[in-house]
Amino acid sequence: MATAAIKTPLRNAPDDNVDWKRVAYLVHLSRALDKMEETRLVPEKEVLYQFSARGHDMGQILLGCRLDNPQDASCGYYRSRPLLLALGVDVADALGSAMGRAGGYSDGRDIGVVFNFPNPNGASALPMCGGVGAQYTPTAGWAQAIEYYRTVVKDPAYDKALAVVLGGDGSVASNGFWAALTIATTQKLPMLFYIEDNGFGISVPSTFQTPGGNIAANLASWKGLKIFSGDGTDPAEAARLVDEATAYVRDERAPAMLRLTVPRLQGHSFQDTQTYKSPEFVESEWARDPLPKLKSYLVPAVLSDAEWDKLEQDAQGAAEAACVEAKARPVSLPEKRDEKTSSSKARCRPKAAWRCTAMSRRPRPRKAGAHRLWGARVIEAMAEQIDAAAPLIVLAGRNYRDPLWPQIERRASVPMEGLGIGQQLAWLSDN
Numbered sequence: 236m237a238t239a240a241i242k243t244p245l246r247n248a249p250d251d252n253v254d255w256k257r258v259a260y261l262v263h264l265s266r267a268l269d270k271m272e273e274t275r276l277v278p279e280k281e282v283l284y285q286f287s288a289r290g291h292d293m294g295q296i297l298l299g300c301r302l303d304n305p306q307d308a309s310c311g312y313y314r315s316r317p318l319l320l321a322l323g324v325d326v327a328d329a330l331g332s333a334m335g336r337a338g339g340y341s342d343g344r345d346i347g348v349v350f351n352f353p354n355p356n357g358a359s360a361l362p363m364c365g366g367v368g369a370q371y372t373p374t375a376g377w378a379q380a381i382e383y384y385r386t387v388v389k390d391p392a393y394d395k396a397l398a399v400v401l402g403g404d405g406s407v408a409s410n411g412f413w414a415a416l417t418i419a420t421t422q423k424l425p426m427l428f429y430i431e432d433n434g435f436g437i438s439v440p441s442t443f444q445t446p447g448g449n450i451a452a453n454l455a456s457w458k459g460l461k462i463f464s465g466d467g468t469d470p471a472e473a474a475r476l477v478d479e480a481t482a483y484v485r486d487e488r489a490p491a492m493l494r495l496t497v498p499r500l501q502g503h504s505f506q507d508t509q510t511y512k513s514p515e516f517v518e519s520e521w522a523r524d525p526l527p528k529l530k531s532y533l534v535p536a537v538l539s540d541a542e543w544d545k546l547e548q549d550a551q552g553a554a555e556a557a558c559v560e561a562k563a564r565p566v567s568l569p570e571k572r573d574e575k576t577s578s579s580k581a582r583c584r585p586k587a588a589w590r591c592t593a594m595s596r597r598p599r600p601r602k603a604g605a606h607r608l609w610g611a612r613v614i615e616a617m618a619e620q621i622d623a624a625a626p627l628i629v630l631a632g633r634n635y636r637d638p639l640w641p642q643i644e645r646r647a648s649v650p651m652e653g654l655g656i657g658q659q660l661a662w663l664s665d666n
C-alpha cells in the first residue's frame with residue numbers, strides 16, 4: 236500500500252509555452268486533408284497532382300506556431316501545407332487551390348500544392364513555386380528587407396522579425412540554397428533555413444545531395460551560421476529545437492539552420508509507389524510516424540483520450556466542410572484567370588508586373604483568344620514605357636510579332652526578317 240501511495244505516474248512534461256491542443260488539431264487537420272485527397276479527390280480527378288505532408292506535418296506546425304510576428308515571412312515548397320495551416324490559411328482555399336477552383340488566394344492559377352498567403356493578421360507566406368530551390372533567395376530578400384526597415388527606417392515593428400525558408404534534403408543541392416546561404420551569412424540576415432530531411436529527393440537518397448547525407452554536419456564550420464539539428468518526429472525535441480532556432484534568429488539578428496529528420500510516409504507524389512524503397516525500409520519509416528508519438532506525449536499529460544479523439548473529429552469535420560465549400564466553387568476559367576493575374580499584380584507593382592505577365596509568357600498559337608489577349612497586354616505594357624509615336628525595332632520572331640502587328644506596323648521595322656540564325660547573330664553583333 237505504501238508503495239502505491241508514493242508511486243507517481245510517469246508523465247511527460249510538455250512545454251507550457253506550446254499550444255499543444257492547437258498543434259494536435261492542426262496535425263489531425265493536415266492528415267485529414269492528405270487522406271481525403273488520396274482516397275477521394277485524386278480518384279475523383281478533382282485533384283491531379285497530390286503531395287502528402289504526412290510525417291513532415293508536426294515539425295512544420297510547431298514552426299508555424301512560432302511565427303507570431305506580423306513582419307515574419309516564410310517561403311516553402313510543395314510539401315508545406317501544414318505550415319500554411321498553422322499560419323491560418325483558409326482550409327477551403329488550401330483545398331480549392333489544389334482543385335483548380337476559382338477564388339482563394341490563387342484563383343486556380345497554382346498547381347495547387349504551392350501557396351501564397353499575404354496575411355494581414357500575422358506572418359505571411361511568400362509565393363511559392365514548383366522549382367526546387369526557388370524558395371531560398373526570395374526569403375533572403377525578405378530578411379534583407381526586414382533589416383532595412385529595422386536599421387535604416389528604424390521601424391521597431393521589425394526588431395524581432397525573421398524570414399524562414401523551408402526546403403528538403405534535395406533542395407540543399409540547388410543554386411538557390413547556396414546563393415541564399417551566402418547572402419544570409421555574409422550580410423548577417425535574420426533568416427532561418429528549415430531543412431526537412433526525409434532522406435530522399437523523389438527516389439534519390441540524400442547521400443547524393445550532400446556528402447554523408449547531412450547538410451547540418453557539413454555546414455558545421457560555415458562562418459556565421461548557427462546550426463540546430465535533431466529528430467523532427469520527437470515532439471519534445473522538435474518543439475525545443477524550433478523554439479531555440481527561432482529565438483536565436485530573432486535575438487541575434489543572424490542566420491541559423493534547423494535540420495529536422497522526418498520520414499516521408501508516402502511516395503514523393505501520389506503517383507509514386509516507392510518501389511525504390513524496400514518493404515523493411517518503408518516499415519521503419521512508419522515506425523517514426525510523429526502522430527502516435529505526439530499522442531503518447533500529450534495523452535494524458537495535456538489531453539485526455541476523449542479530448543484527443545474530439546480534436547481528431549473536429550479536424551475531420553473542418554476538412555469535410557472545406558471540401559464541400561471548395562467543390563461548390565466554380566472552376567476557374569483561363570480567361571478570367573489571366574485577367575485576374577494581370578490586374579491584381581498591376582495593383583501592387585504596375586510596370587514590373589505588366590512586364591512579367593505580359594511579355595514573358597509565350598503566346599500559344601492554337602488558342603486565338605489567348606494569343607490576342609497576350610498581344611493586348613504587351614501593347615499596354617509598351618504604352619506605359621515607350622512613347623506612342625516612337626519608332627519600334629522588332630527583334631522578336633513571328634510568333635511574338637503577329638499578335639502585336641496590327642497595332643504597331645505603321646511605326647515598326649523588322650530588320651532580321653528572313654535572315655538565317657547565323658545571319659541574325661551576325662546582325663545582332665554588328666548593331
Ligand SMILES: Cc1ncc(C[n+]2csc(CCOP(=O)(O)OP(=O)(O)O)c2C)c(N)n1
Nearest residue numbers: 314365366367403404405406433435436437
Ligand atoms: C529546379 C528543379 N529541378 C528538379 C525538379 C524536380 N523535382 C521535383 S521535387 C524534387 C525533389 C526534391 O526533394 P527534396 O528537396 O528533398 O524535397 P521532398 O520532396 O523530399 O520533400 C525534384 C528533383 C524541380 N521541381 N525543380
Ligand SMILES: [Mg+2]
Nearest residue numbers: 403404435436
Ligand atoms: Mg527530401
